[in-house]
Each structure stands twice: as structure tokens, then as C-alpha cells.
Amino acid sequence: MAGQPTPESLDLLEKLVAALIRRGITSEAAIAAKIASTDRASPETGARMVARAWVDPAYRALLLRDGSAAAEAMGVTMAGQPPLGVLEDTEALHHLVVCTLCSCYPRAVIGYPPHWYKSAAYRARAVREPRAVLAEFGTVLPAGMQVRVVDSTADFRWMVLPARPAGTEGWDEARLAAIVQRDHLVGVSLPHAA
Amino acid sequence: MTLEPGAKVRVRDAWPERHAPMHIRTPHYLRGRQGVVARHLGTFANPEAIAFGRVGEPRDLYHVVFDQPSVWGEGAAGDTLMVELFEHWLEEA
């Protein structure tokens, strides 16, 4: 559920933080630094990784073999983060990521998850009627393309490497990165050249 | 047990959470289902222990692919589900 926390929750958070500070476990500065570093993670990071994979076969191979190393290669600090796995779309196979048990999401390379990703409706329906869910995002897959729903249940976090769209021949990496959006990295929609 | 890609497996048809407090990363909808190992993802501490503050013994984690329509009795032929599952939830099929 989206929305504002209750006054009781705001109070609980401040009491918890105060107690942790009193016991020397953290500080306001440490919390502020953590927020700043989390804020730096955004879908632009994942988009840059995708664009590089589209133009650089060696990077693409690394991305698919070891997503965490590929993120590090783009300057993302992955120490302490769950391992990143990357799922390669093809002309015949499209991946859609969900976490039915909670809301696991590759925050290190996409940032904070959108509200709908955490919703009960998405978690319940993506594994059972993925094409209906895709349609709610305006996504209709080409004929013959199969859907593979990836339920993110355990230690990895998963990002989709979409297929490079037609009409982008000759584009450089920055131009390609600009057409890749968060929803493409989750698999609820597909990038287009426009 | 080390499972190779392509190995046929069955998810244990067990429901321990009905009998005791548990923390299980095997979704209910896969219990008893047959799938195919896509790859070994690594070895991770057993979440069923860590969740309760105990030491989690190392367990192999696999990516396993399942036919999607047969799980639900609906859907498009050829669609699949791919899920991370720990070795102790898998039996050779």
C-alpha cells in the first residue's frame, strides 16, 4: 500500500533510531550517508549496462555470466549487495520478473522499486496470468514470443536484458541508454527506437 | 547432490509451514511440480535457519524451469516459470 506512514510509525522510527544511536550502533551521519548512496542508484545505471551490452559483446558476456561484476565495471559498489543475475531476452523469449513471496528487486542497479511491483495484485498475478499483466502495461508481445516469468525467491536479484529494438542500428551507447527505462529492466514493457 | 543443467527434478510436496512456524522460500504453487534445472546459482546459507537467527548451513541453489500453463491449468503453451530453489526442496525426477 502506498501512502503516508501513521504518526505512530514516525514515532516508532525516531525512537528506534535514538536507541540505536545511544548504543553506538549508528549515527545520523551514517544514516544520511546511506540514504545518499541509495539515492544514487537509479534505472539509469541498469540502462547504461543494457546499452553497453548491446554494443560490446565482451561486456554482454560478462553481464550474463556475472551481473554483479558487470555492475562493478560500471562503477556500482556491489559489496554487501545480493548477487545480481541478468536474464537475456531473445526474439523468441521474454522475461518478466516478480517476487511472489516479498518484493525482491535489484535496487543496486535500478533504485527503489515502484509501488506496483510491491503490490499484492502484481505479486499474485504475474506468475499466473503474465500476459494479462503485460497488457495492463500496454505490452503485447509479438506472435511466437514465449514468456518466462522469473519468481525472485532467494538470494539473487534479477534484471532483464531486453532485446535491442529494431531501428537502432548505428546508435551509440549513450543514445541507446536513453531509450531504456526501468519497466524494461523488470520486463513489463519493451524498449522502442522512438 | 549436484544437479546438472537439464536434470529433471520434482519439488517436494511438503507443507511444513502448516505444522510449525517456518520461513520458506519455495512458493506454494510449485510444491509437487516437476521442472528442469537451468543452472546451479551457487551456495548460500539456508534461509530457513537464518530467519530465526540461527547459523544457516550452506545449501546449493538452483534455477529451475517449469511449464507455466500446467501449474495453473491456464495460460499460453510454451510459457515457463523460472524460480530459485534450494537443494533440500528438490528430488530427482
Next chain:
Amino acid sequence: MTDVPLQHDLGGSQRFRCTAVEPDDDAPPTGFDKRVDAVRSVLREAGLFTVDEMRLNIERLHETDYFGLTYYEKWLRSIAAVMVAKGVVTWEDLS
């Protein structure tokens, strides 16, 4: 009788079968949300809190809270429960 064994195990749940996913429902995280997330990270790095402890203590919330609290309110409840259970803080600290 519910259609899933535990409330959090939502894959395929009939209860939400007819609930549309709202692609536009995408409010950015609030200051509260970011602060809760930061506290979680700090505690994880201090070795005081694992993701599975957090998941378990969200799964255990009363159904009203599980489906009624905001996402990061649930995180906060879970963090507080685990920190009290481990003796890192006390209920008196939090009340």
C-alpha cells in the same frame, strides 16, 4: 479458508485475481521510507539483521497490518521486532 497457505505466499492467489496492476501507481519513496531503508542497511552491515529475519517478521504480521500498513511501515515493524528479540534495543526504548 484462504487459497494460499500463508498470507505472504501470494503467487496465483485468487484473492487478488481481479485486482488490476496500476502501472501509474508509482509514488516516490518518502523521507520516512528512505530512513527506514537506511536503518535496515546499517543494521545489516553491522551484522545485526539479515534479509531473512526481515522477511520472516513481515510474514508474521497480523493480516490487517500485512495488507494495511505501507511497505516501509512493515519493514520498520520487522526491524523493531528483531532488534527487541535480539536485545539490541528494549520495548521501553520504543514505547
